[in-house]
Amino acid sequence: MSEIRDIALAKSGHTKIDWVRRNMPVLSSIEKEFAAEKPFEGLKVALSIHLEAKTAYLCKVMAAGGAEMYVTGSNVLSTQDDVAAALVEDGLRVFAWHAATDEEYERHIRKVVEAGPDIVIDDGGDLVNILHEEFPQLCDKVIGGCEETTTGVIRLKAMDKDGALKFPMMLVNDAQCKYLFDNRYGTGQSVWDGINRTTNLIVAGKRVVVCGYGWCGKGVAMRAKGLGAKVTVTEIDPIKAIEAIMDGFDVMPINEAAEVGDFFVTVTGCRDVITEADFLKMKDGAILCNAGHFDVEVDVAGLKKLAVETKEQRHNIQGYKLPNGRWLSVIAEGRLVNLASGDGHPAEIMDMSFSIQAKCAEYLVKSRPEKKINQVPREIDEEVARRKLGFEGCSIDTLTEVQKRYLDSWNID
Numbered sequence: 001m002s003e004i005r006d007i008a009l010a011k012s013g014h015t016k017i018d019w020v021r022r023n024m025p026v027l028s029s030i031e032k033e034f035a036a037e038k039p040f041e042g043l044k045v046a047l048s049i050h051l052e053a054k055t056a057y058l059c060k061v062m063a064a065g066g067a068e069m070y071v072t073g074s075n076v077l078s079t080q081d082d083v084a085a086a087l088v089e090d091g092l093r094v095f096a097w098h099a100a101t102d103e104e105y106e107r108h109i110r111k112v113v114e115a116g117p118d119i120v121i122d123d124g125g126d127l128v129n130i131l132h133e134e135f136p137q138l139c140d141k142v143i144g145g146c147e148e149t150t151t152g153v154i155r156l157k158a159m160d161k162d163g164a165l166k167f168p169m170m171l172v173n174d175a176q177c178k179y180l181f182d183n184r185y186g187t188g189q190s191v192w193d194g195i196n197r198t199t200n201l202i203v204a205g206k207r208v209v210v211c212g213y214g215w216c217g218k219g220v221a222m223r224a225k226g227l228g229a230k231v232t233v234t235e236i237d238p239i240k241a242i243e244a245i246m247d248g249f250d251v252m253p254i255n256e257a258a259e260v261g262d263f264f265v266t267v268t269g270c271r272d273v274i275t276e277a278d279f280l281k282m283k284d285g286a287i288l289c290n291a292g293h294f295d296v297e298v299d300v301a302g303l304k305k306l307a308v309e310t311k312e313q314r315h316n317i318q319g320y321k322l323p324n325g326r327w328l329s330v331i332a333e334g335r336l337v338n339l340a341s342g343d344g345h346p347a348e349i350m351d352m353s354f355s356i357q358a359k360c361a362e363y364l365v366k367s368r369p370e371k372k373i374n375q376v377p378r379e380i381d382e383e384v385a386r387r388k389l390g391f392e393g394c395s396i397d398t399l400t401e402v403q404k405r406y407l408d409s410w411n412i413d
Contacts, residue, residue: 048121153171282326
């Protein structure tokens with residue numbers, strides 16, 4: 001039995017899934033191959049990714065390949081109830097609903113894990129974490145898993161370093177066809193889509209503070225610049241800080257940036273990025289949001305304790321009045337703004353990311369790697385890129401035999 005809000009919402013969900021399918025040609029080509037070859041026949045797949053239309057289509061592609069799908073979300077605000085209903089109507093098992101409590105969210109994760117998966121597809125590491133901590137007896141059955149995001153990869157590497165990881169994991173986030181496009185262009189566009197549709201305020205002429213200049217931070221800063229903002233970057237990595245300067249942005253510590261920012265976007269994968277000392281320096285009306293996986297980057301709990309008054313200022317925006325009389329606004333409770341306040345990355349971007357996911361799951365079944373931490377094979381990365389180029393109507397050059405020998409030789413004569 002599934003646990004969703006309302007099966008009657010399925011028609012709307014099907015419409016959303018059909019739309020993304022038309023805009024995800026690479027994944028559609030993989031679906032046809034999976035339907036013919038059935039690489040997951042007889043296998044159970046547990047999936048925890050933000051449950052919206054593009055994720056739903058990945059689930060349907062895996063099911064077309066013979067997988068018995070057990071699906072949940074990876075954030076309490078990113079599940080779309082109509083999409084969940086559509087998957088259930090199509091025969092998949094789904095345990096998720098929008099605005100779940102923490103207890104409900106954890107119950108849904110457990111429901112998926114209790115199925116005894118052969119393959120795990122995770123976003124942020126919650127499935128893997130609960131499997132290891134609460135269901136260690138099921139870990140031996142797991143062939144392997146795929147991790148979607150930077151935060152999850154960080155957790156996996158920590159587990160592997162401690163010798164705690166019990167089955168192989170593919171680091172999908174580290175594939176070039178994922179982070180170069182999803183993290184940069186996908187995050188850049190979807191973050192500002194979420195901010196703009198929620199605030200209905202202009203970005204041009206404002207000071208945007210981007211905390212973190214990894215691939216996601218690069219995308220957020222680039223799109224802010226394109227919208228006409230003045231951009232400041234905060235960083236802990238001196239190399240990334242220099243890169244931000246070379247890209248034309250100001251760089252300063254958060255305790256200085258706090259005084260000048262109009263919009264603050266955290267994209268670090270760490271915790272306590274913006275805290276009480278920073279809140280007290282901010283302008284009246286400053287807007288804060290988070291684009292990292294977990295809601296720990298902006299210290300919302302600390303802000304609540306500090307505030308002398310709170311109120312909903314607009315749908316999905318909570319206002320906090322500080323002792324100094326200034327108001328700060330937090331979007332989507334400090335949760336992942338592009339999904340808690342929007343529809344996530346564009347379909348064309350997730351076409352590549354989810355194609356990598358699908359091909360890595362197939363690789364796990366066919367290759368059965370022994371290493372616990374596995375990079376995505378280069379051939380999968382290139383295959384997805386070539387398919388994408390083909391659907392874009394583009395072709396590229398290839399090396400001649402003479403060029404290959406030249407590049408492989410130390411003797412250039």
